[in-house]
Amino acid sequence: MKKLMSAVLAGAMMLSLAACGSTADTTQSTSGSEAATGETTASATPIKLGGIGPVTGGNAQYGTAVQNGEQLAVDEINAAAGYTVFELQFEDDESDPETAVNAYNALKDWGMQVLLGAVTSDPSLNVASECVNDNMFMLTPSASAEDVALTGPNVFQMCFTDPNQGKTSAQYIADNNLGTNIGIIYDSSDPYSTGIYTAFVATAGELGLNIVAQPSFTADNKSDLSTQVAQCQDAGADLVFLPIYYNEASQILIAANSRGYTPTFFGCDGMDGILGVEGFDTSLANGLMMLCPFSAFGDDETTTTFVSAYEAAFDSTPNQFAADAYDCVYAIYQCVQDGTINGDMSASDMCDALVEAFGTMSFSGTTGENQTWDENGMISKEPKVYQIQDDAYVLVGEE
Template sequence: MRKKFMAIAMSTLLMAGALAGCGGGAKQEANEIKIGGNFELTGSVANYGKQAVNGIQLAIKQANAAGGINGKQIKLVMADNKSEAAEATNAITKLITQDKVVTVLGPATSSNTIATLQVSQDNKVPLITPTGTSEKITVDNGKTRPYAFRSCFIDPLQGTIMANFASNTLKAKTAAIYIDSSSDYSKGLAQSFESVFTKNGGQILGQEAFLQKDQDFKSTLTKIKAMNPDVVFLPAYYEEVGKIVKQAREMGMNMPFLGADGWDDAKVVEIAGAAPLNNTYFCSHFSSQDTDPNVVKFREAYKQEYNQEPGVFAALGYDAGLFLIDALKRANSTDPAKIRDALEQTKNLQLSTGMMTVDANHNPIKSVVVLEMKDGKQVFKEKIAPQL
């Protein structure tokens, strides 16, 4: 009887040990580190998500080929948030509670990223967005979110860069702002552009709004045309940008249109056409015309892997992968808290888009480029170094 009892007890202990091995976020298989990917693989901004994932997968493939992290291979577990905030929340919940990942990369857009933050912070699992630029992602009511990070610069910097470009390079005295009122990204950029442009002595003649997935913009464009601004600031994503610029040019609105990194996708040319995009400018994180050896190395590796030129979202996805891989090496642990600490301590890390140091608000200090569209091609205009 005693032997039977001991056998049952031992069986119970073994079962408990097996279940414990499938437990909390820091538990991993002995030979792998599970990382979550929460991206827009379908839906209105799927091109952003797919590019970012390409970049991340390349960084992980290179790291694994070089021996991984202390002999462990990195495994990327993907979830499609369908370009919707509610789906993004569902995706991160599954990745953390069911798939047991130690860090989550993504989403790509600001609104979708913001929708996932509470889950990340409550579970104390680091989140890195490659391309979410809203200031609210890393800072909440003046306090840095402890588990939120990014590998891209923030909206206030983009708005500042483009306001200064409008004032100093284009010599604009007046501007109109045309925002996507359903987008935190768009609203944040508009605020920073207006603040800096008016400080420069410029005048904002008015602001109009549209909603993502709108098709006909002529009513609000008519109001902007009547203002007769020197420039129009259009902080939006490529699908709406292409349609708006095309319709504006058809209405005889030939003034410069300005934007930010949401413009930076080849699809914008397919939607708007090459000629309508002439006399438009936007800022971004990366230029394929950059001759920096690190940019060239990344471009060649990406082209070899995917047989196409990388866009900015691919570059930032790659950077997010390098950012995390570097932190995993320095943390020497799969404990999310230790990974978080290592991310926070990142300094002078060489990425595809330049050198990066993480500031006190978990935002990267890095360079910005301004690009001009000419006959459907991006032309490098200016590069602005980071302010350290």
């Protein structure tokens, strides 16, 4: 009996704690926005932005970056305008396609008018088809699978598509003669990695690049990647292409270092963040090249403002996930300033207006100047190649 009582009491305590936590959060944010509204008379119905991404689970690092980026942009815009332009509600999807649809429905119940998500590819595919059904405008910061944008006319991407990255990387490597014997290490269980890999191999074939080794790993056996590194070394690869995320890439760099293997490493936008990996000797990343739209070390005004604000707010350096998410909000804000959309429009009307606007507009943000979207909703922006030198990104070709 005593045990039962203690269990019930413990449960009740947890519940009340949890309740306290969440109420405190909401009151804080509402009072903040009320204060902002109170200060000026100029106000309009706020536009409800929904965000979906993994803030728990294995991919939480990406979802959290996107959530932070979107929150930062919304706060900045609201503060600058003097009234609540945007309200942001971010829902967790644990990077699970089923939970993502649940999150989408929860946001719909909340009254979402524009969706800025989801973050990872599988959830985005499911959510995109819901958006097409409901005629809800969807702009994903980071879901780069080609099929996401191809789901429908109202689905747009802020990031490069995977095939585009693979193609551009191969083109760049061929144009600059970075390597004669190329090795590729990729994650065959990941759509991002296989998407880039497939396009890279196809373009490399057309350009006559010599691929000597292409070992792969899967999400289930990535704890030791030294075999894959050894395969590339034994095949004599002088350039290793890594279309993977930074955590696995850091292991590959460590494995290569311990074997005394020093090829040129070339990665894609998933590599951004490698300098922030905990316990990783960043000097190993010296010379690593990557195709990435964003650099936290950029010196243009948009980037420096964003990076310093982000560092002040979240105590960490933003990566391209955060930058793409930040740009998503500003791209929508550009349409608000144009008068294309306002908070009184229904989600469906807003979607039609935004689809038309995104077809013609040009947007400049932290991830590039004069970005435009094609009729499929895929973005076109200038690809940049950075090289890591002494814990900083240096734009290749600028010096």
